Amino acid sequence: MSNNNFKKIPMIDLKEELKLMRTPILxxxxxxxxxxxxxxxxxGKQLETIIASYVEASYGLGTANGTDAxxxxxxxxxxxxxxxxxxxxxxxxxxxxxxxxxxxxxxxxDIEKETYNMNPSNIEKVIxxxxxxxxxxxxxxxxxxxxxxxxxxxxxxxxxxEDACQAIGTESNGRRVGAIGDVGCFSFxxxxxxxxxxxxxxxxxxxxxxxxxxxxxxDHGSEKKYHHSTIGMNSRLDEIQAAILLVKFxxxxxxxxxRKEVARMYTENLPxxxxxxxxxxxxxxxxxxxxxxxxxxxxxxxxxxxxxIATAIYYPIPLHLQKAFDYLNYKSGxxxxxxxxxxxxxALPISPTLTFRNQNYIIxxxxxxxxxx
Numbered sequence: 494m495s496n497n498n499f500k501k502i503p504m505i506d507l508k509e510e511l512k513l514m515r516t517p518i519l520x521x522x523x524x525x526x527x528x529x530x531x532x533x534x535x536x537g538k539q540l541e542t543i544i545a546s547y548v549e550a551s552y553g554l555g556t557a558n559g560t561d562a563x564x565x566x567x568x569x570x571x572x573x574x575x576x577x578x579x580x581x582x583x584x585x586x587x588x589x590x591x592x593x594x595x596x597x598x599x600x601x602x603d604i605e606k607e608t609y610n611m612n613p614s615n616i617e618k619v620i621x622x623x624x625x626x627x628x629x630x631x632x633x634x635x636x637x638x639x640x641x642x643x644x645x646x647x648x649x650x651x652x653x654x655e656d657a658c659q660a661i662g663t664e665s666n667g668r669r670v671g672a673i674g675d676v677g678c679f680s681f682x683x684x685x686x687x688x689x690x691x692x693x694x695x696x697x698x699x700x701x702x703x704x705x706x707x708x709x710x711x712d713h714g715s716e717k718k719y720h721h722s723t724i725g726m727n728s729r730l731d732e733i734q735a736a737i738l739l740v741k742f743x744x745x746x747x748x749x750x751x752r753k754e755v756a757r758m759y760t761e762n763l764p765x766x767x768x769x770x771x772x773x774x775x776x777x778x779x780x781x782x783x784x785x786x787x788x789x790x791x792x793x794x795x796x797x798x799x800x801x802i803a804t805a806i807y808y809p810i811p812l813h814l815q816k817a818f819d820y821l822n823y824k825s826g827x828x829x830x831x832x833x834x835x836x837x838x839x840a841l842p843i844s845p846t847l848t849f850r851n852q853n854y855i856i857x858x859x860x861x862x863x864x865x866x
Contacts, residue, residue, distance in 0.1 A: 502802045502842050502851050505684050509846035514740055521736040528732075533712070536735040541695075543742060544679075548661070550672035550697035552704035555730025556711055558692040559658040559680025563591035563628070565696060565728060566654045566676040569706045572597050576625040578654075581611040582811040582823075583831040584630045588656050589812045592628065599821065600624070601813050603828040607771045609784075609838075610637040612830075616645050626652040631660035631670045633807070634686065634752075634779035635770070639665040639673045646674075654678065658694075659781040661687050662749050666775045671697045676707075681738055686752065686781050687745050689734040744845075751845035752780040755852060759783055759841065762856045764863055768837075782807055783843040790839045796862045802855055805840045 511518075525536060537555050545553030556562045572578060574596040580588055582601040589599040602615035609632045616627065627646055629637045639655075646653045653674030657663070661679055663670045671677025681693035698704050709716055714725030756778070760769045768786035772778045784807065787793060794804045811831040813823035825832065841855060 500801065502847075502855065503844075504803045504805055504840065504842050505844040506846050507683060507688070509844070513846075514744060517740045518737055521740050522733055525732045525736045531732045532729050534732045534735075536732045536739060537730050540730070540735045540738055540742075543739070544661075544695055545697055547742075547745075548669045548671045548677065548697045550669075550677065551699045552697065552701065554696045554704065554707055554711065555735060556694035556696055557728040557730065559678060559682060559694040560587040560591055561711075561726070561728040562658075562678035562680070562694040562696045563587060563654070563656060564594055565707050565710055565726075566678055567591060567595040567597065567626075567628075568710055569703050570626060570652045570654070570675065572625050572652075575623060577621060577623045578626045578628050579611075579616055579619060579624060580628040580656075581630050581632075581831070582813040582828050583609055583808065583834060584632055584656070584812065585658075585808065586812065586815065586817075587658075588628060588630055589818065593818075597625070598623075599812070599818070601821075601823065601828060603830050604834070605638075606830050606834070608635055608637070608773055608776070609633065609834060610635060611642070613638050613641040613645060616642070617649070620649055620651075624649070624651060626654055627674075628654045628656060629674070630656040630658075631663055631665075633770075633784060634660045634663055634781035635772070636660065636663050636665035636670055636776040636778070638773070638776065639668075639670070640775075643673065652676075658682075659685065660779060661685070662745060663779045664777040672699060675700065676703060681734070686749060686779060687738065687741060689741075690737050691731075691734060693730055693734040693738065694728075695730075748845035749779050752843060753778075755843050755845075755847050756780045756783050758849075758852055759843075759856065764860060766863075767859070780843055782840045784838050784840045786834070786837040787839070788837060790837055793859070793862055794839055796865075797855075797858055800858045802858055803842055806835075806838060807840050808838075809835055811835050 658680035677697040679695040714723040
């Protein structure tokens, strides 16, 4: 079914977001251009202070992107060859990619069916003498069970890295994610709930020694120009991106509230035979994505596309079945919940600028699909 009354409804409408903040962003970018300082300048320092305070962490550091944030966290915790890091197979590739890039081995555990996050009851089964850390993901903006994960980590003397790339502002038991474990990692990729105009990332921690180490590693292992005390990498947040994020940060809480309202309207009005997102007790959801589940996922996606509605599948292939991780020797059936979810999940458009009219059209289109069967 095609629809001529609606232009294509995207997953997120960054052009509409820009209309709300174009003038202050251009003014802030002009300040950077006039300063002549484009890397590790005042805007980056301001952003580091503001984001760290927002996350309720003692220290914050801008990075080139969210993937680098994960890699820097692993390096700062001295995780490398011979070490194992427990994580989830149901997440974006970068989570396990960073573990492998550090030289360590990703060890997967299955997820909770209701939240899509790592199931803590599976963690202790795979802990070995080589286990160094747990890399927990707060998927789609939904907090993982940090209370239980931290208990397990403390019992077994493991480090905890939070992949909060999709979850800035999310709370778990009253604490902002990213400041609960040893290190928190964020992505400010354009589509994220707080997005730059290109790649950008961030790290938070409450440990000064970790902060100092990451600060050195992200700048070629240097504390003083042309003096390098360790092997590092180049992962610095550009001033232009920092300036843009400073402006967009002023809209963050408003946008998160709007996302929750959009999600609430979906949940209250979508057909009851769909599986809609659940919110666990004391674990907030800030809806980076709004995902439903159904058996005929691909058919519905095709129908919505023909109706002018974008959808997306996050994620169609669990990490343990990705070709890049063949060397880990996992096989189909090892993590049945993650595998089943990958076959049934579908993300609907969610954006702080999604209009009531467009959302109502999306909901009506889903209803029409089932009526047509």
